[in-house]
Amino acid sequence: MKLTVWTYEGPPHVGAMRVATGMKGLHYVLHAPQGDTYADLLFTMIERRNHRPPVTYTTFQARDLGSDTAHLFKEACREAYERFKPEAIIVGASCTAELIQDDPGGLAETMGLPIPVIPLELPSYQRKENFGADETFFQIVRHLAKPCQKTAQVSCNILGPTALGFRHRDDIEELTTILSDLGVSVNVVAPMGSSPSEIARLGAAHFNVMLYPETSEAACRWLKREFDQPYTTTIPIGVGATQDFIQEVISFTGRLAEVDQDRLRLPWWSRSVDSTYLTGKRVFLFGDATHVKASARIARDEMGFEVVGLGCYNREYARDIRALAKEFGVEPLITDDYLEVESAIEALQPEMILGTQMERHIGKRLGIPCAVISAPVHVQDFPARYSPQVGWEGANVIFDTWIHPLVMGLEEHLLHMFRDDFEFHDEAGASHHGTSGRVATGPSGGASPPEPPRDISEHGKEGHVIWLAAAEKELKKIPFFVRGKARKNTETFASERGVTEISVDTLYEAKAHYAR
Amino acid sequence: MNKPTHIEAGGCRDAPVLKERGQREVFCGLTGIIWLHRKMQDAFFLVVGSRTCAHLLQSAAGVMIFAEPRFGTAIMEEKDLAGLADAHEELDREVAKLLARRPDIKQLFLVGSCPSEVIKIDLSRAAERLTQIHAPHVRVLNYSGSGIETTFTQGEDACLESMVPILPTTEERELLLVGALPDVVEDQAVSLLEALGIGPVRVLPAGRADATPAVGPNTQVALLQPFLGETASALQRRGASIIEAPFPFGEEGTTAWLRAIADIFDVDAETFERVTAAPRARARKAIAAATEHLAGKSIFFFPDSQLEIPLARFLTRECGMEAIEVGAPYIHKGLVGPDMDLLQAGTISEGQDVDLQLDRCRAARPDLTVCGLGLANPLEAEGLATKWAIELVFTPVHFYEQAGDLAGLFARPLRRKAVLQVAS
Secondary structure (H helix, E strand, C coil): CEEECCCCCCCHHHHHHHHHHHCCCEEEEEECECCHHHHHHHHHHHCCCCCCCCEEECCECHHHHCCCHHHHHHHHHHHHHHHHCCCEEEEEECHHHHHHCCCHHHHHHCCCCCCCEEECCCCCCCCCHHHHHHHHHHHHHHHHCCCCCCCCCCEEEEECCCCCCCCHHHHHHHHHHHHHHCCCEEEEEECCCCCHHHHHCHHHCCEEEECCHHHHHHHHHHHHHHHCCCEECCCCECHHHHHHHHHHHHHHHCCCCCCCCCCCCHHHHHHCHHHHHHCCCEEEEEECHHHHHHHHHHHHHHCCCEEEEEEECCHHHHHHHHHHHHHHCCCEEECCCHHHHHHHHHHHCCCEEEECHHHHHHHHHHCCCEEECCCCCCHHHCCCCCCCCEHHHHHHHHHHHHHCCCCCHHHHHHHHHCCCCCCCCHHHCCHHHHHHCCCCCCCCCCCCCCCCCECCCCCCCCCCCEECHHHHHHHHHCCHHHHHHHHHHHHHHHHHCCCCEECHHHHHHHHHHHCC | CCCCCCCCCCCCCCCCEEEEECCCCCCEHHHHHHHHHHHCCCEEEEEEECHHHHHHHHHHCCCCCCCCCCEEEEECCHHHHHCHHHHHHHHHHHHHHHHHHCCCCCEEEEEECHHHHHCCCCHHHHHHHHHHHHCCCCEEEEEECCCCCCECCHHHHHHHHHHHHHCCECCCCCEEEECCCCHHHHHHHHHHHHHCCCCCEEEECCCCHHHCCCECCCCEEEECCCCCHHHHHHHHHCCCEECCCCCCCHHHHHHHHHHHHHHHCCCCHHHHHHHHHHHHHHHHHHHHHHHHHHCCCEEEECCCCCCHHHHHHHHHHHCCCEEEEEEECCCCHHHHHHHHHHCCEEEEEEEECHHHHHHHHHHHCCCEEEECHHHHHHHHHCCCCEEECCHHHHCCCCCHHHHHHHHHHHHHHHHHHHHCCCCC
């Protein structure tokens, strides 16, 4: 057992729902107790879908357990077929139904339905949402895709987008434009927007674009093996990655193409002088492996940030993230426990977090700005406007999204200049930081009596370090958004040298020591 | 109207009920933790369940609330399913860790879930064992919020029922209010009752463990919510009497509810009039403002919280609406009978087969549909105005001062539909 407060991923059958809800003409019969229908609201509320997810829940109750839950399943299956007339159905069990071992797959097969029935085995007590989506999509492809003749024109499939995905809707559009510039037409986008009959002709494409490995890698591997379709492995998020992706596509198509980059603004926005203040901003990254990998590269190479820590919550990609961390010279954090993520952030004191909605809340609590780069999703992650992550427009969107929570260049200087002004009090914070700010009560009176030294350290574990009053006062002059880091560095610096009292000199010696 | 509301002809207590079973689009009882943990400030709710339970709690909680929550899920893993002895050991270890981290916790609820019920983890045994280990500092109780046994608000019923056996005994003639309401509403109820000269007034659940009320043969119980049937039975077994009344929604409901209590406590008509006249007038005025948008409109309730029957009574009698169908997950006539006596509705349904009910709703095309979050946007997309049912259990809606707000909750979707000039 593991005590969990908030989770990054739902159970695997929610992953299966993301696949089914993204598709058309497919129905999911889920053996599940009353209450599991909560998952519908993820789609209708968070994603604002205007249709119910195509899921029939058998809704068994305690009184059914002694008698015949298998009959209940077959009944639900038959009614779902008759009412919704899907082209194919997937059947499976949620965590509770897994325990009663009714074997939905076996039951459905005996019913002789005139459509393909695809059984799902999703171990609820071992695996999670992303696995559920990947495995479900793989099973659908394995059961439905048929060998077929390749299209006359060079074409590809875009694989991986699902319902409830982080910006999947707009990524498809952006990617389709870029592929069109490369002379590649899109055969099928799946699972999102596809029907079982379209899945049947996946084999007509010349290659596959693996857009999100989390939800499509198993299918991509199988299609490569069975239909000899190569697949791209570069995820085109960020300028460099998009250019690499284009090269990868060209290596498949064998024909050079001029890709229109007119819409790409990130490089100039990043080079223009106003962005100088971004240099060396210390950022911490956390999310799903795909978005963290892409964001790390953007952060370092395209924004000029310093990556001080990174990690992911999906263990399936732990190896990739460890390799990435090694490349960046930082410790990888592979965990699905948000308390561990919080303490890592607290220890590193980054100037910015690039994370999920969980890290956004951690950031709020610690007073560190955060931009969201990955699922799990929130209603805010489904903006009305066009807002992709991939391709040229994706790079533009990412630039804007990441600098939005930061204190801007000139503003940073003004804060410094007016740090003693009572209305521009640094504890009031920047206006858009909302929650962390406190209202200053008035100008602090001139000369206050000297205070005795006291322990203001929040991380007092490394020996007892005392801040002398003058040093504490000096510390307060440092802008609030780097003060936490300055305090931590100074204390580390002092304790490493066996210094127990921090004076103004210690503060500046530490500053010089850590100067970049 | 100082006399108890008399039973009028045309009520639906004895009307046939359409009983259905099939797919239910409802929450399970675990969801009650979302409001119970805010109400009981020194309690922690530990669900013994699966990742699905944890995911439900964070999804149902308004997508995510990130205040330090006093609830969590002990997620069972493969090895917990293999051996129950180990599962108990694991649970003890997790509880010890939790209580060490949260010394402010005085009451711990072990909450059973579908998987824990199916593999038969005996949480009552675990609660006894853990109470012994952590006494006297922490009291450990258990109840089931599983979907195989409870629907949505039944979770609160199961939780309060689990507290009844440990309530101290009293011989005092006291009024016990039962149901977890927001403090602001609870305070209003208590001050109205005290103004009527009724007291002392106790409340279950109390905000803190040390304020736990007592119960005994002279305890008079007034329920604040219509879904507390098991708790009511448990209190009756402790000797308490349950006061039958319509539930305190709207001016009429609140007056009838107060009147029933006032009669038991021998409050004279003059006092009753003096105390209730002003708030009754305020409530009527506030309702009238919202009624402008509601009168003559039809309403259709999907089953959700068991509040459907009392709310339909309020909306039809005080706001002039017409109830096409009133669906409830479960109808306890012993509790909602007085409301049913006052209610006229096209169809009363119990249980659910969601696809069939959607067919009926689409055919009826009501002006307003009350339903869960999974159905609201799909119905809106079909041009039907909806009201999210869950808001009715999260928002202060009881008693006189909230009567206008309650009507307003139903009026807002209709007003919004009327003002928007963009077609979808």
